[in-house]
Amino acid sequence: MLWVKAFHILFVISWFAGLFYLPRIFVNLAMVPADSSAERERLLLMAGKLFRFMTPLGVLAIALGLWLWFGYGFSGGWLHAKTALVIGLVGYHAWCGMLLAEFRTGSSIKSHVWFRVFNEVPVLALLVICILAVVKPF
Ligand code: HEM
Numbered sequence: 001m002l003w004v005k006a007f008h009i010l011f012v013i014s015w016f017a018g019l020f021y022l023p024r025i026f027v028n029l030a031m032v033p034a035d036s037s038a039e040r041e042r043l044l045l046m047a048g049k050l051f052r053f054m055t056p057l058g059v060l061a062i063a064l065g066l067w068l069w070f071g072y073g074f075s076g077g078w079l080h081a082k083t084a085l086v087i088g089l090v091g092y093h094a095w096c097g098m099l100l101a102e103f104r105t106g107s108s109i110k111s112h113v114w115f116r117v118f119n120e121v122p123v124l125a126l127l128v129i130c131i132l133a134v135v136k137p138f
Contacts, residue, residue: 001072004064011061016126018054019089022047022096023119029103030112047100058093062086077138085129092121 025047032040065086068074102108131137 001068004067004071008061008064008068011057011064015054015058015061016122018050018057019093019096019122020119022050022054022100023115023122025050026096026099026103027112027115027119030108030110030115044100044103047103051097051100055093058090062090076136078132078136081138082129082132085125085132089122089125092125 025043029040029043029047032043069079099108099110
């Protein structure tokens, strides 16, 4: 069980590196002057590679979590609350994919300030999920 949990935490950390950094690239994309197409293309390339890289990491983090849950008989309100937050994170991940598509087509109209606030969501989710997973308050 400890090997499964070790890899669960490894892929959670790797997934979150993407969930933290991709919206940061969006902040920079939203600030690129209209005449800087080279910088825009460079940031779009980075964002595309990162999104393709972080998606399987998220799938593995969740698969190993489900293996822990159903393979080792974990239970409790903390796990249900945690899973609900993880479903929210999957939605956030998918939303990042849609925002990336908007940047690619040039139809993104959101400001860099909007993306700075958007960038804080995974931070709050990580804080609550770690407390639920370690402290198990209910
Ligand atoms: C549906 C997805 C997930 C499920 C079903 C799940 C389930 C679990 C289970 C059953 C454990 C073992 C708890 C224990 O040993 O006490 C665990 C550990 C852990 N999970 Fe998840 N997890 C999921 C996603 C995540 C995510 C997204 C994060 C991070 C944000 C996360 C963070 C952790 C941490 C930090 C631990 C170690 C807790 C400890 O050792 O006390 N998990 N997870």
